Amino acid sequence: MSKYVRVETQIQDETIFLQALQETCLEEGIEFEQGEDLSLYGYQGRRRPEKANFVIRRRYIGRSANDLGFRRREDGSIEAIISEYDQRTRGQQILNSVKRNYAVRVVRRAARQAGHQVQTETAEGAAVRLRIRV
Numbered sequence: 001m002s003k004y005v006r007v008e009t010q011i012q013d014e015t016i017f018l019q020a021l022q023e024t025c026l027e028e029g030i031e032f033e034q035g036e037d038l039s040l041y042g043y044q045g046r047r048r049p050e051k052a053n054f055v056i057r058r059r060y061i062g063r064s065a066n067d068l069g070f071r072r073r074e075d076g077s078i079e080a081i082i083s084e085y086d087q088r089t090r091g092q093q094i095l096n097s098v099k100r101n102y103a104v105r106v107v108r109r110a111a112r113q114a115g116h117q118v119q120t121e122t123a124e125g126a127a128v129r130l131r132i133r134v
Helices: 014-028 090-113
Strands: 004-007 033-041 047-056 068-072 078-083 117-122 128-133
Touching (some): 047 078, 068 090, 090 117
Antiparallel strands (some): 117 128
């Protein structure tokens, strides 16, 4: 059984996080669940003690995968809950995509609020390049 670890993120805005999670799931062709105290399940289908508010079930990650969760912390930020095993698999790729999509949305919002125009380009691999015009 792979141990779950809590991963701090820079995710502070739940509304933008939810948009980033939806965008990632659309890109990946997967789904997520949203609720309070959703149980996470390990690779053998056993319920784990960890709970989350947003969950991508293991069937969308891989055969030997565990659920990937996101939990709302008391300070309003969002932390990821991912197994040590899945940090080396598609689970980490999905987590990275959520974090990337979140960061892009935060930068775009800040630039627009400052009255700037934002142009988004997809660079090599999973990188995104933003051009901000004053």
